[in-house]
Amino acid sequence: MNWHNSAITVTTLLPILGALVIICVPKDKDRLIRGLGIFFTAAALVLAIAIAVGFDYGTGDFQFVLNVKWIETIGANYHVGIDGISMPLYVLTFLLSFLCAIYTWRYVPDPGRTKAFLALMLLLETGMAGTFIAFDLILFFVFWEMVLVPMYFLIAIWGSANREYASIKFFLYTLFGSVFMLLGFLALYFSGPTDALGHHTFDMLRLTEFGAGGGFSRTFQLVVFGGIALGLAVKVPMWPFHTWLPDAHTEAPTIGSVLLAGIMLKMGTYGFIRIAIPMLPEGAHAYAPWIGGLAVIGIVYASLACLAQKDLKRLIAFSSVGHMGFVMLGIATLTPIGIQAAIFGMVAHGVITGMLFFCVGSIYDRYHTREIAVIGGGMAQEMPKLAGVFAFVAIASLGLPGLAGFWGEVMSLLSSFNPAPGLNVGLFRAYMVAGGVGTVLTAGYFLWMLQRVNMGTLPERWSGKGFRDIIAVEWLAWLPLLALTLVLGLFPRLVFGITDNAVGALTSLIGR
Amino acid sequence: MDIDYRALLPELILSGTVILVLVVDVFLSARRKWLAMPLAMVGVVAALVALLSLVGGPTRTAFGGSFVVDRFTLLFQGFFLVAAIVVLAISLRYFREGGFYQGEYYFLLLTAFLGCVMMPGSRDLLLLFVSLELVSAPGFLMAAFRKGDIRSNEAGLKFFLIGVLSTAVMLYGMSLIYGVTGATRLDAIAVGLSRVVGTSRETLALAAILFVVVGFAFKVSAFPFQFWAPDTYEGSPVPVAAFLAVASSAAGFAGLLQLMFIAFIGQHEFWVPIFVLLSLATMTLGNLVALQQTQIVRLLAYSGIAQSGYILMTFALVTDDAATNHAAFSAAVAYILIYGVMNVGAFAAVVAVSRRASSLRISDFAGLVKVAPLIAVGMATFMISLAGVPPTGGFWGKLLIFRAAIDRGGPLGVWLAVIMLANSVVSISYYFAVPRQMFLKPAEDETPLAAPVLVSAVVAVATVAIVMIFILPGAFARLADLSSLVGG
Amino acid sequence: MSGQEYAFIVLAVVGSVAAIAVVTARNVVHAALYLVVTLLSVGGVYLLVGAEFLGWVQILIYVGAIVILFLFGLMLTKAPIGRDVLDNHQRWLAALVGALVFAGLVFLVQDAFPLQDAVATESFQGTTGLIGDAIFRRYVLPFEAISFLLLAALIGAIVLARKDEST
Amino acid sequence: MIRLPLILFFSALLFSAGVYGVLARRNAIMVLMAIELMLNAVNVNLIGFSAQLKDVNGQIFALFVIAVAAAEVGIGLAIVILLFRNRESINIDEVNLLKW
C-alpha cells in the first residue's frame, strides 16, 4: 500500500472515520463536535487536493487505481481510481462538504443535535465522493445507495414543516429509480464479458471495453440503457422525473440543499457519462434524441415553473432542474464538446446553485420566511453585502459570460448544433433553439426574483429588525465559492484542461 | 452397535443441560429462579464449543445415514446455538420481571432448541418429524406462557391447533411416502421415488410430497398456512415470538431444504410450480398486509411471512442443472442466516421497548432516539436491512436470491426476480414507518429508557453484524456456498 | 376374501361409524366413548395385520390413558350438551371439506393401489422383537428426542394447568 | 389376508372424519378428539404399509406417532384448561381477540 494506490481510499473513507469519532464524543461537547466536523472535512479536502496535484493531466487514463478482490462469489471487486472526468466532481465534493462544515459552525438547523447532523453529513460525503471514484458497478451502487439514507435523515429530521412527506418522497422515488438501475447493472453483469473461468464481472472498465466494442446486442442495449437511464434520470433529475426535487429542496436544511444540489444531482449525470453511454453506445445513440428532448423540455418547463414560484427556495430548486437540463443536453449530443460542457455544467451548477442555497439559507435565517412576497424587497438597502452576493450568484446562475454558469450552457448549445454522427442534426438544432429560449426565460425569472427580493424599499414590518449583514462564518463558507464562480468563468481551462483528455478517450471509445 | 458420539456431542451436551436446568430449578428459591438462565447459557456455549470442535472435520453419519453431520448441519447448528444464546439473553429480564415460571421456561426453550439443533442433521422422515415436533411442542406451551393473559392463551391455542393439524397432514403424507417407497431415509426415498416415476403410484407420491411440504410450510408460515403467525407472535411473550420468528422458522427451512433438495429433488417439475405459487403468494400477502399493521409485533410477523416468501423463492428456482440448484440453495442458506440476524435484532429492540409500553404499537417507538439512542439506531438498521437497502446485510441477502433467480434464466427466473423487487419496494414503505416514528416523532415521555444490558448488547452486536455483513459479504456468501447440500 | 378380511371389514365399519359419531355426537361424553370404540377397532386392525405390539400399545395407551385424559378435561371444563353448542357455523363448509378430502384420498389410493388387482398378502408376524431391537439401535436418537418431548409436554402441561396465585 | 387398499380406505375415512371434526366442532376438546382421529388414520396407514412391505420401520414410526399424539393431547388439554380458567368457556370460535 503506497500513496498512489491508497490515496483515494483513504481520502474517501476519512469522513466515515470522522463520523465515528464524532459519534464517540459526548453530545454536550458541542463546540468540539463542530470543530471535529470542520477538521475532518478539511483534512479530506486537503488529501483530495493532494490527489489533484499529484494527478497527471497529460493523459486520459485512470490514476491512483486500487483494484482488489471484494466479493469473490459474485465477482465484485473493490476497484477505485480517478480520471479527468471524476476529478472535478471529486474535488468539488470535498470542497462543498468542507464549506458546509464551516457553515455548520454557526448554523445548526432545528432541532439541533449537532452530533448526529455532522455524522450524517460526513457519511453523506463519503457516499458522494465514493460514487465518483468507484469503478465496479456494485461498489458504485453501494456508494450510490449509501448517499440515500443520510440524506433521508437530513431532510426528515432537520427539514422544515413538510419534511416528512418530502423525505419519504425523495427516498422512495430515488430508490425506485435505483432499483431499475440495479436491474440494468445485473443485466450488464450477466451478459457482460467473462474471464477464463467463465466468471462474470462488475468491473466498469472491462464492461466499458466490452460494450464499446459492440459486445452487447442492439436490443439488449435498448432495454438495459432504458433501465439504467431511468434510474439515473430520477437522480439528475430529468423532466418528468423531477417532482421529488422541489419538495426535497424546499424542506431540506440549508446544508442538505447545498449538498443535494451541489453534488448529489451530479451523480446521475456522472452515471450517464461513466456508465450508461460508454457501456451501451448503441443504446445511447438510440435514446439520445429522447434524452435531449426531455432535457430541453426540462429547461423551458423549469424556467416557466420558476416564474410561478412564490417560495424562494423552491424557485431555486426548480432552476436546478433547468440547469441540469443543459447538462443532459450536452450529454445527449454524445460529442466531446457536449460531454465536457456537461461536466463543466455540473461543476458550475454545483458551485453556483450551492451558493444560491447558502444565500437563501441565510436570508431565511434573517427573515424566517422564504415567501418572496413576505420578504417584499429592499434587501439591498438593509443588507447590501448579502444582496450583492445574492445578485452576483443569481446573475452567474443565469449564465452570464465571464462567470462559471456560462460555459456549460453555451458549450452544450454549441455541441447540439452538430451532434455526434448518426444523430438527427435538425432535431438537435431545434433543441438548441429551445435551449436558447430557455436562457431568456432563465434570465427573466432570476431578474424578477432579484427585483422582488433585493430591489425596492424595505417593507414596514422588517424595519428596525436590525438584520445582520453577512457575518464572518458566512464569508468564510462563501468566499471560495464566489471566487470559483468568477475564476471558473475566466479560466474555464481549470475544468476543460482536466476533462479534455479523459473525455477524448471516452468518446474515441464510443465514437463511430 | 457403535454410535459416533462425537458427532452427537452438541446434542448430548444440550440435552444434558436441559435436564440440569430442570433439576436445578427445583432447588432454587423463587428469587433465585433466574439463575436457570445463566446455567442454560453455559450449557449452550459448551454445546457451541463442542460444535466448533467438529468444524472442518469429515462428514460424520450416524444410525445408518439417518443422521448426518456435514457442513450444512454444522452451519445451521451453529446458527441455532447462537440464536439460543441471543434468545436466552433477551429473555432474562422479561421473564424475571413478568412473574413467569422461569425455570420451566428455560427448560422448554432449550428443549425446543434441541429440536432445532437436531433438525439439520436429520436425514430421515422419522427424525425430521420428531425434531419438528420437538421444536413445536415447547413452542405451543411457551406461546401460552403468559398464563394470566387470555391473549396469550389464545396465541397458544391457535398455534397448537394449526400446528397439530399441519403435523397430521404431514404425517399422512409421510405415511404415504413410506408406503410408496418403502423407505424413510431421505436418500433412499429419492431412489424409491425415482422408481415410482411413470407408474400408477406416481400421483399418490406427488400428493404425499405435497402433504409433507404442508407441515414445513406451516413452520415457515407460508401462505396459506401463515394464519397462526401474527396472532401467535402478538400473543406470546416477546422473547418467545423472537424464538418462533428466528429459530423455529429457520428450523422449518432447514428441514424443507433437506427434504426438497435430497429426497424430492427428482420431482422438481412437480413441486417447483407449487413453490412459485407459494412464494409469490406469501411474499405479496405478507407485504401488503404488513402495510396496514399498527402493532409492531404483528408487523414483524407479516414481515416474517414476506421474508419467508423470498426464501421460498429459491426453491422455485430449482432446475435439472446442478449449478443453478447450488446457487439457489446457497442463496437460501445465506438469506436465512442474514434474515435471522436482523430479525433477532429487531425482536431484541422490541423486547427493550416492551418494558415501556405493554401493547406494542408502532407509535410506541415515537421519539425513541431521544429515549434510547442505541436501540433506536439498531432498530433503524434492522428495518433498513429487512427492507434490503444498503448499507446493510439485507441488501446482499436479496441480491444473492436475485442473482440466483437471474442465473436460473428463462422468463420464470426473471419474472420472479422482478416481482421480488417490486415486493421489496413495497416493503420499504412499512419498514421505514418504524424509523420514522423513532426519529421524527416526539416521544410522549422523555424519561430515558434503560434497556437491559444484555438486550442492549444483543442489539449492538446485531447492528454491527448487519453492517459488517454488508461490508464483508464475501465470508458470508462463502459460508453459504460451502454448506450447500447440492454439489455445485 | 379370507376370514381375516371379513373380520377387518367388521372392525373397519364399526370404527368408521364410531369415528363419524365422535365428530357428530351431541354429547361430549358420548363422543369420548365413541372415540374409545374407534380406537379399539383401530387397535383390532393392528392385531389383525400382525402388529401385536402396536395393537396392545394402542389399546393400553389410548384407551387406557388418552381417553381418560379427555374425560378429565371434559369434567374440568364442564362442557355443555347439544349440537348447536358443540358445533360452529361453518359446519357445512366443514362437511364439504371433509367430503372432498375423503373423495380425494380414496381416489388417490384407488389410483395407486387399485382394489381389484390388489393381492392379499399373508400377515407379517413376530415383529415385536424386531421393534424392540430397532428402537434401541437405529432409533435411539429419535427415542431420546421423543422422551424429551414427552417430558417437555408433561412439565409444560403442569405449568400451564396448575392453578397459581402469582398470575 | 387383508388387501391393502381396504386398510387405506379405512384410514382415509378416519382422516376425513377428523378433518370434519376439526373444522366443525367449536368445543376445543372435541377438536382435540378429532385430531386424534387424524393421527390414528396416519397410524393405520403406517401399519398397513409396514405389513404390506414386510418392513418393521412403519410400525416403529407409528409408535412414535402414538407417543407424539399422547404428548399433543397433554399439551392441548393443558392449554384448553388454562383457557377455560381464564374465560369460563372453551368454545374455540369465541377465541378471537387476536385478529387482523
Add this chain to the structure above:
Amino acid sequence: MAGSVNVFVRYAWLIPLLPIASACLTLFFGKRTPGRGAVYGIAALATTMLMSLGVLWHFVQGNGVYAPAGLEWFTIGPLRLELGMYVDGLTAAMLVVVTTISLMVHIYSLGYMHGDARFTWFYFVLSMFTAAMLTVVIANNLIELLIGWEVMGVCSYLLIGHWYEEKQNSNAAIKAFITTRIGDIPFMFGIIMLIAATGFTTTNIVGVGEAIKEPAISALFVSMAAILLFGGTIGKSAQFPLHVWLPDAMAGPTPVSALIHAATMVAAGVYLVGRLFEVFLHAEPWVLTTVSIIAAITTLGAALLAIVQDDIKRVLAYSTLSQLSYMVAGLSMGEEGMTAGFFHLFTHAFFKALLFLGAGAVIHAVHSNDMSDMGGLRKQMPITFWTMIIGSLALAGIFPLAGFWSKDELLVVAQETGHTWLFVVFLVTAAITAFYTMRMVMLTFFGDYRGHGHPHEAPSTMTGPLIFLALCTVGVGFLGAPQLGSVFGDWVFFEQPHAGTFVAWIALLSTVVAVGGLAVGYRLYQRRAERDPMESALGPMWNVLQHRYYIDAFYMRAIIYPTRDTLSAAVYWTNQHVLDAAVNGAAALARGLSHVIMWFDRTIIDGFVNGLGETAGSTGGLLKKVQSGNVQWYAAGLFVGVIALAIAFIRIA
C-alpha cells in the same frame, strides 16, 4: 501589417484591463478613498484615452491592421479558444470614442451623482461597463466579444436600475436586459454557426472570415448566420422591433444615458456589424436589404416619436434610435456605406453625449425631466444653453458641425449606390430631426421658466465636459470632410479605403431641409401654447405616437404577462397536479393495491365461509375476514389450501 507597431498598439490589450482594475479598486477600496473612489475610474479612463489616441496615431500614420496571435485560453475537443486582440482602424476609432465619452461621463458624474447613496457602486459599474465595451471593441474572437457584450448588458441593467427603490426603474432595467438578451440569443446562434463553419476549430474573427469564404460553406448558411448575428444588433442597438427598451432606459441616471446612447451599448450593435462585415457581404443580398428595411423603419418611426415627447431625455432617446438606424442603414449599403456609417457613429457619439449631458445639467437644475417644467433657462444656465445649441445644430446637421458631414456622407453614398429610397428616408428623417430638435430647444431654453425653485448653472465638473464635447462636436466633423481628404475614411474602411466625395447639390439639399425643419420648429414653439401645437397638427396620429404605436403595450399584453403569469402558472399547475400527482399516485398505489387485495380476499372468504350459511355483515376492517381471529377458519384455510394445490398441480404433473 505594414509599418512599425507603436507601443500603444502593442499594449492595446491593457485598454480594457485598466478600467477593470479601476473597477476592482473602486469596489474594494472606493469607500475608504477620499472622493469615494471616483478617482480610480477617472484616472484609468484618462490613461486609456491617451493610449487610444496613441493607437489611433498608428493608423493616422497609415499603418495596417495589428492582429497578434492570442494566448491559448483553453481547448475543448477540437475547439481552441484564445484571448487576444484585433486592432484595426475601426477598433482604434471606437477606442477613442468610447474612452473619450466615458471619461467625460466619469468626470461629469462627479457633479451629477454628488451625494448619491451608492456613489462608489455607481463608479464601479460605470468602469465595468466601459471595460466591457472596450473588450467588445478589441476582442479578436467571437466568444471574447460575446463576453464583453453580455457583461455590458448586465452593467446596463445595474446602471439603469441604479435607483432601484422606484419600481419603474427596476422594471426598466429588467426590460433593457431581457430585451437585449432576446436579441442575443440569435446572436449567439449566429456565432455558433460561424464557429461551426470553421469546423469547431477556432472562434477567431479572422479565422471565421476565412472559413466562410470556403466553397464548402453555402451562401445560405452564411446568410442565416448573418441574419442571426444581426439579431444581436437589433437587440443592442435597439432596432425595430426590439427598440422598446431604449426609451425606458432613460430611467437611469443621465450620465448613464449619455454613455449608453453615445458610445457603448447601442454603438456595440453597429460595431458588431462592422466587425463581422465580411459575413454580411458574403451573405446573399437579401440580408443587407432586410437590414436596411429594418433600419429605415426604425429611423422614421423613432423620429416621429421624438416629436411628441415631453420628457427631454426621451426626445433624445428617440433621436438616438433614429440616428442609430442611420448608421445601420449606412452599413447596409455595402463597403462605401460602412465608412460613412461609422463616421456618423463617430460624430454622433460626441454630439449625442453632449446633448445628454446638457440635458442632464438641465434636469439637475430643475429636478425634473419634463420639458413643461422648463423654459427660459438660457438666462440661468448660459454654458449649458450654448453647448446644447451646438449639439442640437449638429444633430440637425447644420454646416459645419459634425452631424452635417456624416449625414452628408450617408446621403452621398445612398445616392451613389443607388439606394434612392434610403436617400429619401434620410432626407425626411433629417427634416423631422431638425424639427424636434428645435422643439426641444425652444421648450427648454426659450419662453419663460415654468418650473419650481431657482435653477442655476451646473458645477464646473459638469460644464467642463460639456465644453470639451462641444469643441469636439465642432471639430470632429472635419475628419470626414472630403475637402480635407476625409481622413476618417483612411482609418475605417472595409478592404480598401473609400475617399468620401462631396456632392454640392446634396449638401445644399440637406442643409435646406434641415434649416426648414428648424424654422418650422421655431415658428410653432415660438410662444408657449397651452396645448402642444403638434397635437392638433397630427390629429389621431398624436395618440398613436403617444402610445408608441402600441408596440410596448402589445408586447406586455401578448407576451410578457401571458408568459410570466398565465403560462408559468399553468406549467406549475401541471407540475403539481399532473406529474406530481402521478408520482404520489404511484406511491399510493401499493397501499391502494393492498386494499384491493383485501377486498378481494374478503369477498372470496366471505363467499365460501358464509356462502352456504348467512351472508356476512361484512363491513368491518378489511382484514377481518382473512385474519378473522377464528382459528377454525384458519384451519379451513389450511385444508382448502392443500386441496386447491393438490387439484391444481397433481393433475398437471
